[in-house]
Amino acid sequence: MPELVFFRRGEEVLRVGVGRERMVLGRGEKSDVVIPDPEVSRRQVALAFDGERCTLEDLSGKGTQVAGTSMTKGELADGSDIALGQWRAVFRLHGGGESEASTEVGNRTEIQPRDSASRWQPAQVRIRQGTEETVHKLTGDSFTAGKDPSCDLVIQDSFISSRHLKVTRRDGHFHVLDTNSTNGTWMGPVRIFEVQVGLPTTLRLGQTDLILEPVTPARKELSFHGIIGGDPSVKQLVDLIERVAPSSAAVAILGESGTGKELVARALHECSQRADKPFIPVNCAAISKELIESELFGHEKGSFTGAANARKGAFEEADGGTLFLDEIGELPVDLQAKLLRALESGEIKRVGASRPSHVDVRVVAATNRDLMAASRDGRFREDLYYRLCVVPLHLPPLRNRRSDILGLAEHFLRMYSPRGQTVRLTPAAMERLQQHGWPGNIRELRNVVHRALLLRKGTAIDAPDITFDQEVNRETGVSVPELPPGMTLEQMLLKLERQIVEAALRRCNNNRERVARELGVARSTLFKRLKEWGLTRQEEETDQVRSGD
Numbered sequence: 370m371p372e373l374v375f376f377r378r379g380e381e382v383l384r385v386g387v388g389r390e391r392m393v394l395g396r397g398e399k400s401d402v403v404i405p406d407p408e409v410s411r412r413q414v415a416l417a418f419d420g421e422r423c424t425l426e427d428l429s430g431k432g433t434q435v436a437g438t439s440m441t442k443g444e445l446a447d448g449s450d451i452a453l454g455q456w457r458a459v460f461r462l463h464g465g466g467e468s469e470a471s472t473e474v475g476n477r478t479e480i481q482p483r484d485s486a487s488r489w490q491p492a493q494v495r496i497r498q499g500t501e502e503t504v505h506k507l508t509g510d511s512f513t514a515g516k517d518p519s520c521d522l523v524i525q526d527s528f529i530s531s532r533h534l535k536v537t538r539r540d541g542h543f544h545v546l547d548t549n550s551t552n553g554t555w556m557g558p559v560r561i562f563e564v565q566v567g568l569p570t571t572l573r574l575g576q577t578d579l580i581l582e583p584v585t586p587a588r589k590e591l592s593f594h595g596i597i598g599g600d601p602s603v604k605q606l607v608d609l610i611e612r613v614a615p616s617s618a619a620v621a622i623l624g625e626s627g628t629g630k631e632l633v634a635r636a637l638h639e640c641s642q643r644a645d646k647p648f649i650p651v652n653c654a655a656i657s658k659e660l661i662e663s664e665l666f667g668h669e670k671g672s673f674t675g676a677a678n679a680r681k682g683a684f685e686e687a688d689g690g691t692l693f694l695d696e697i698g699e700l701p702v703d704l705q706a707k708l709l710r711a712l713e714s715g716e717i718k719r720v721g722a723s724r725p726s727h728v729d730v731r732v733v734a735a736t737n738r739d740l741m742a743a744s745r746d747g748r749f750r751e752d753l754y755y756r757l758c759v760v761p762l763h764l765p766p767l768r769n770r771r772s773d774i775l776g777l778a779e780h781f782l783r784m785y786s787p788r789g790q791t792v793r794l795t796p797a798a799m800e801r802l803q804q805h806g807w808p809g810n811i812r813e814l815r816n817v818v819h820r821a822l823l824l825r826k827g828t829a830i831d832a833p834d835i836t837f838d839q840e841v842n843r844e845t846g847v848s849v850p851e852l853p854p855g856m857t858l859e860q861m862l863l864k865l866e867r868q869i870v871e872a873a874l875r876r877c878n879n880n881r882e883r884v885a886r887e888l889g890v891a892r893s894t895l896f897k898r899l900k901e902w903g904l905t906r907q908e909e910e911t912d913q914v915r916s917g918d
């Protein structure tokens with residue numbers, strides 16, 4: 370049997386079989402398929418199938434776009450694309466097949482089960498009202514839902530009817546029948562009357578979402594001391610942590626920014642016999658050259674201006690525990706010598722002190738720099754490098770462990786979702802996360818999920834809710850914007866070019882000569898561009914003509 374496959378913004382939304390009865394598509398509620406789009410007429414188009422051919426008849430009076438041309442009446446070819454405002458419907462002469470989809474029309478649509486495995490799965494109904502959710506296991510073969518106390522699922526929602534709908538499980542599928550409700554039962558933007566669906570499916574009644582879904586154990590979070598990930602590289606890392614943690618071997622954690630170096634350092638500490646002693650992190654890049662020595666080793670009273678009292682340094686604070694030196698590559702060279710001495714002797718000397726004191730500290734260092742290259746260039750002491758890197762732990766960038774992206778995203782969703790609320794990612798949102806390059810690694814993913822949670826409009830996070838951190842090119846220091854969906858590289862480059870020129874014009878007080886000089890382009894090229902963008906002044910136009918530039 371032929372079918373129409375409906376897409377909205379490129380995403381498949383609905384499949385409807387085309388039978389022998391005339392089927393009307395339109396915005397009006399009496400249409401067989403209701404398309405809630407203001408650009409679509411109340412009765413836009415009618416389709417009929419005579420067993421061999423399918424004919425389309427425009428009912429709007431304005432013609433319906435089929436395969437890019439306006440059609441008033443005619444035969445639909447297999448694969449024809451019917452434009453319906455923001456929607457499109459693709460006609461497939463050989464659709465799902467009689468046995469799979471015995472679709473009838475007249476307020477009746479059939480939707481392919483998304484997952485044939487759903488047939489045998491135990492199912493449940495999740496009722497979501499705003500931030501509240503309740504879950505009901507499906508025990509019998511059917512249930513009714515509505516406001517009336519006699520319904521199996523009694524839903525308090527003033528916009529739903531007393532007996533709103535009935536769901537029956539048949540042969541593994543779910544047959545949903547709207548029992549003449551006033552405000553209707555909706556699947557996304559489509560009002561449905563009688564449908565057969567697979568799992569999972571979300572039905573909307575009044576202000577309530579009724580989600581039919583398989584009973585699956587929640588995805589087991591593979592976590593080791595907060596490190597989420599099932600990728601083989603993460604398993605290997607966890608294995609190494611477990612093996613080196615009990616020893617006091619110096620460990621260096623190497624990886625790009627945001628890959629979880631601090632988390633790994635904490636895991637090392639927690640798995641060691643030092644776990645009940647302090648874990649002290651110090652970010653060597655965040656402390657000024659003048660203060661870093663005192664931060665690490667402490668100082669005596671009056672040892673420098675501002676040292677009003679004696680103070681312990683990080684080494685003493687971490688005594689018995691672990692000192693985590695993050696961004697070790699940023700440590701000034703003179704301090705590298707002092708650190709090496711402390712590591713070799715187990716003794717430290719506060720700034721201004723005359724005698725050293727003994728400390729028992731395990732040092733774990735981390736860097737996102739190539740320390741080997743730095744030591745070749747003389748920026749990092751080679752002897753310190755070998756002292757710190759007895760066991761190097763390499764953390765993979767997120768782009769090399771893509772199978773963990775969704776697990777991590779769900780972890781951050783749980784972490785940042787408002788209490789009692791379960792926010793999900795739509796398949797399109799998941800796709801968008803999977804496609805991204807993640808230059809900022811897991812920190813970026815955490816920020817992206819947090820931001821999407823705050824910016825989302827609905828109960829789930831959809832693709833447009835996801836915006837990525839701007840990538841900063843390491844060589845140029847310039848932010849690299851993401852190509853917005855639907856825009857080509859050429860369009861984006863033109864847009865950027867215009868933004869750069871406009872910014873230069875503002876900076877140079879509209880002095881065209883200076884702008885051309887600054888941007889390193891010929892005056893004529895600049896003028897040509899400004900003219901294209903409608904940014905020229907009249908006198909310039911005349912000027913240009915005169916000079917023949």
Ligand SMILES: Nc1ncnc2c1ncn2[C@@H]1O[C@H](COP(=O)(O)OP(=O)(O)OP(=O)(O)O)[C@@H](O)[C@H]1O
Pocket residue numbers: 595596597598624625626627628629630631632633695737777780811812815
């Ligand atoms: N495997 C992971 N599982 C769960 N959360 C993670 C994981 N890796 C990193 N994170 C989270 O990502 C964020 C950044 O991690 P972290 O600060 O450890 O990165 P980093 O490599 O030390 O970064 P930087 O080099 O910039 O200091 C933190 O919120 C951390 O909890």
